[in-house]
Amino acid sequence: MDSSEIIVTIAGLALAAFVVWYFFFSARQTASAVSSSGGVQEVDITVKGGYSPDVIEVERGKPVQLHFYRDEENSCSEELLMPDFSVRRDLPAFQTTLVELLPQEAGRFDFTCGMGMLRGTLVVK
Known part of the structure; x- marks a missing residue:
């Protein structure tokens, strides 16, 4: 192996390590729901590349309102899937879509775009 092959191999391994870290180990932004005066837990979520x-x-047994604002026209983000809650919603571009839930069980519940590329998690305590 000459020096250029070694440099390319090292750069490729570093890039692969970065991708693994970014998707599996980087810090994720967490938000706790804010309870309104009526006892409804509310969260605003922006959809833009994720x-x-x-x-x-959120807390178990209390109603939840998720306000999804889609701030893009990317076709991947036009649909929201929450299979554990039987939710499938279209998210129109530059509009807010309300999703209402009543989580009865504690746990971690994933939600994704229609293609499964954008991912999020609802943590019920």
């Missing part, structure tokens, strides 16, 4: 925040903490 979900922000992408980890949402």
Whole structure:
């Protein structure tokens, strides 16, 4: 191996390590739901290349309102799937879509875009 092959190999390994770290070990933005005067837990979520925040903490047995604002026209983010709650919603671009839930069980419940590329988690305590 000459020096250029060694440099390319090292750069490729470093890039692969960065990708693994980014998708599996980097810190994720977490938000706890804010309870309104009526006892409803509310969270605003921006959809733009991903979900922000992408980890949402709520309390079990209390109604939840998730306000998804889609701030892009990317076709990947036009659909929201929450299979554990039987939710499938279209998210129109530059509009807010309300999703209402009543989580009865504690646990971690994933939500994704229609293609499964954008991911988030609802943590019920």
